[in-house]
Amino acid sequence: MKLNVGLVGGTGYTGVELLRLLAQHPNAVLHSITSRKDAGTPVVNFFPSLRGHPALDKLAFCTPDEARLTECDVVFFATPHGVAMSQAETLLAAGVKIIDLAADFRLRDSAEFERWYKMPHACPHLLEEAVYGLPEINREAIRQARIVGNPGCYPTAVQLGFLPLLEAGVVAADALIADCKSGVSGAGRVAELSKIFPEVTDNFAAYGVAGHRHHPEIEQGLRRMAGQPVQLTFTPHLVPMIRGIFATLYATLMDDSVDVQALFERRYAGEPFVDVLPVGRLPETRSVRASNMVRIAVVRRPRGVTVLVVEDNLVKGAAGQAVQNMNLMFGLPETAGLVALPVSP
Amino acid sequence: MKLNVGLVGGTGYTGVELLRLLAQHPNAVLHSITSRKDAGTPVVNFFPSLRGHPALDKLAFCTPDEARLTECDVVFFATPHGVAMSQAETLLAAGVKIIDLAADFRLRDSAEFERWYKMPHACPHLLEEAVYGLPEINREAIRQARIVGNPGCYPTAVQLGFLPLLEAGVVAADALIADCKSGVSGAGRVAELSKIFPEVTDNFAAYGVAGHRHHPEIEQGLRRMAGQPVQLTFTPHLVPMIRGIFATLYATLMDDSVDVQALFERRYAGEPFVDVLPVGRLPETRSVRASNMVRIAVVRRPRGVTVLVVEDNLVKGAAGQAVQNMNLMFGLPETAGLVALPVSP
């Protein structure tokens, strides 16, 4: 099967990562990529790393009109928040499936969306239909979905780390802590003073401690797993590295006898992209660099459990998970186009 | 006043940092520096950054015999654990004061020392006399001390972060979490495969989750502050940066009405090397790079408090704090030789 794939946006880091993955996907044909501002520019002028690939050498950004997205089977939005929701109805009406890598279809409550993203939601009636694209939780729903809200990078790591514990009901839902560390690509390909090299390198900083947009998204997911309200402390930090999220999660065990290692191994048995490390091994971000894999270690401590999760924020935390969702939505093997090994060192 | 200063060891990172600070100290005269293995080698051959300084250009490593350390006023040990305790009695008998940057005189309980450092303690009777060199807690005792056990890098940051809360008794002592991140120089100047550049850079990893030698040292200090047993979860991580510790501390408030910002500002008013940031500002490690300053932010959250602490692990976490202790032990201004501004960017 060959899928006609459209890409809206694509000058950011999730965009170029989608290009890298889709160009190498056995079932994807890149139909068009839009960027009003850069229409006419070959994508390889933006991303010289893509030079030399037959499909990409001929691809140029085009205007939305030229893109003829309604001819696509699926359209990815690698755009700022607010773009996908403005085009969703037209595409759906044309029978095109949608995967949004921004936040438009992540939160089920449009009021919450509006509080955190400071804009009205353009199509709140679609929020109920949209499926939250975390396959380890919603695999069957994703298979049937017309619209997928692709999870944020932090939410993917934190939810996968807490999932077995909350589903099993073995930790206190009101005292969860997620101490998270992210590489700088997570902040996007944006010219901001706080992101230039001399401000970031050889440095470690916290940010967004007072409130981060991923907080409501994570809590929405944890609440659903726990079947009850949760209280999460979420502290994001910036690491001087390009890619990678490391989440250190702390929870209080309510039953000291539970075998948490077995719990995680059981929950994730058969998951193609979740690797529960053997007892005694700890993860590091480079072990998943440029791959869709998540690795998790579980450490018991007196009355508590520490869970350590790594992912590549641009792959499992963005573009790779989006491709995984596409595979599910079209009945392809879930791992199609996602089998490349991590790059290390 | 001029002090004759001896240095045992000095080929590691705390050693070269001591050289940098002492060479610029208005009251210190570098008397000798020992390294049996490198006797005869000029220090500038090891550390070309020190070339051009009149006192250092003439300094060479010498054998312990040549060093005539008993002529010194004070001797610093920048050595592996176990060296200082083997020479302490001889030096004390000669009237020389001792500042050990290793762990020999940090733990008051020799059994605990032996469990964590896998060696018998050579002079357990001196442990009672030795003073733990954290001036913000033990200033008066340090002034009188003949032996100072200079705190570890993590213990300095974690203790200063929890101190106001535990002294005031406003947080639960049995649910403390310290999620700590360290630059690589904290692991020493040692040729280990896990420390070479391609293994460390563009990567983030946890380590020592099952047990770290700084854990008992921190708990000893917290216990004393709290006046009761404490339970600490301590997770160290490695950051691809040279210097800096970032400690993210989580505690549960027992009284929601306490003004934690005021508590910290009051406790550290007048401390020359502790900077409590205004509400809304978050610290970053580079803001203390190469300086003896610690910066702390306090963030309230529902039923809890998050404390963020930064220090330079080689300065306030090692050599700078050692000089601060020397200043106190000899009645010098506490900030002598420690006023250089951080280097940023």
Added chain:
Amino acid sequence: MKLNVGLVGGTGYTGVELLRLLAQHPNAVLHSITSRKDAGTPVVNFFPSLRGHPALDKLAFCTPDEARLTECDVVFFATPHGVAMSQAETLLAAGVKIIDLAADFRLRDSAEFERWYKMPHACPHLLEEAVYGLPEINREAIRQARIVGNPGCYPTAVQLGFLPLLEAGVVAADALIADCKSGVSGAGRVAELSKIFPEVTDNFAAYGVAGHRHHPEIEQGLRRMAGQPVQLTFTPHLVPMIRGIFATLYATLMDDSVDVQALFERRYAGEPFVDVLPVGRLPETRSVRASNMVRIAVVRRPRGVTVLVVEDNLVKGAAGQAVQNMNLMFGLPETAGLVALPVSP
């Protein structure tokens, strides 16, 4: 076609890179990997990034005896210098082809080998047969070869940069300068003090200015291209990055009218792994990260030409070129297993 592939050595960076490439190669079956010291250890214990791949999860290092290398179609040596030459005759006698990633079969003159590598050559009679594995020069010879000496990382970049100029005879052969910059993985996965993170990062240094083992290898190649003696100044530098070589080459044009851009484009037309950039574009190492591509820019200046070359030292500079040579030696498509796009950012 399926090739049985053996790997001698494999705990270094070229080893793990070979594993990554070969595990994803459509025609390669990993037969065995040897490491006397680590026999019995699963490769994923060394390289957690490889966890989760069906072929690699089951692979463990074994002793040379257990490896039964004579059953292989081809054996790669990712070993220190001197190992391949000691096993070459046995393997050849068994009909096994050899690709050595060390220096044993790079220099045609055994005296020169012995001067630079400080060991006698074990099989000088094989040096004449061995083919220098730079496909852009020796493609046909490689197709017929039983032994390939895989080029060093610097030599690959420098030779490809000077090749069109020297073949065309348009530059002075006695005044060539190669100012080269390498990522740290080029120095190997070795526990050396000079390679630990705090010694390397946020730093730039020259090394080996007095003489580097790649110098005679490069000169041998340039001499052959020029058909006359050459004089090369070669200055290697260390860059705080993991992968990548950047070669800035300076040559004096003997004929000011030559169109060097056209010269390069013509020479490399059809080369699958050499990308001559359009006029005005400059290369950067990340544009080839984790890929087998070399990118080259040519810049005219008064009476001279500057050539800028980038490669990934572990791929085109080592493991990728080795796979390219394997493809040629067995009549496979030259790009088999080497089509993955660079990873950027």
Added chain:
Amino acid sequence: MKLNVGLVGGTGYTGVELLRLLAQHPNAVLHSITSRKDAGTPVVNFFPSLRGHPALDKLAFCTPDEARLTECDVVFFATPHGVAMSQAETLLAAGVKIIDLAADFRLRDSAEFERWYKMPHACPHLLEEAVYGLPEINREAIRQARIVGNPGCYPTAVQLGFLPLLEAGVVAADALIADCKSGVSGAGRVAELSKIFPEVTDNFAAYGVAGHRHHPEIEQGLRRMAGQPVQLTFTPHLVPMIRGIFATLYATLMDDSVDVQALFERRYAGEPFVDVLPVGRLPETRSVRASNMVRIAVVRRPRGVTVLVVEDNLVKGAAGQAVQNMNLMFGLPETAGLVALPVSP
């Protein structure tokens, strides 16, 4: 002696470095710092690293009017090109000396200034009076100067590296090559996409090969040293590090018998900030990090000489050299405020 010092601009990297150096200078009193855009903002809000210093804690940016710069003894311009020349006459008329860290007073030929900086020169008549602030060449003129054009970062390193050779007339003036590598702070504290961390780190790139503004400045200096026209090839590269310039210089010796090591040692004997390394040692940028020192190695090769120069681009390449010039202009010890040792690691 106490000097009243004004600072125009000061939100960039040379600005904050000037603040760091001047706040610790025994003879400097910070009178005012201007930034129209940020008037009223305390400098420590911009640069938290400066918090806790008595002089800086009280300092806020002010408008040019509030600054009363005519009351100063000396005013530093750490501004974009074009600002100093617009205020020079007023300040000079009031008896204020001027040190410009931008390019307004570097080039003696106003036509050349206008060609490279794309703006008319506001006071070409002052160009003849202005002194180029490289003390190793112009020490006596600087002592008498009212206006100093502080050299660029590349020009400082390249000129000091070629100086002994050209003055002695032992190399060919028409075949000079400067292969230069700079840390990212050299590009300023500016929000540009090409400077954000994920674009720069783990990467090495050339830039400005077709023409860089420092080229005419360097050639002007070399021409003067050589007493004849020179031909320089200048290739700047970007290194993923914060501070530091590494210049690898290539020249052709016209007389093979000259002792270049002795030549350099003799020329720089007594220079407080130029360290000629012993034969066999090579420099690295971290050996001068945060200090005003330049270190130089000279390497002979067949018919040529390679000179390797390191400096901190923000200190000897900008703010430190500016302070050195201030010291000379006011008869202070040349090293006042500049004696801090490099920070390493």
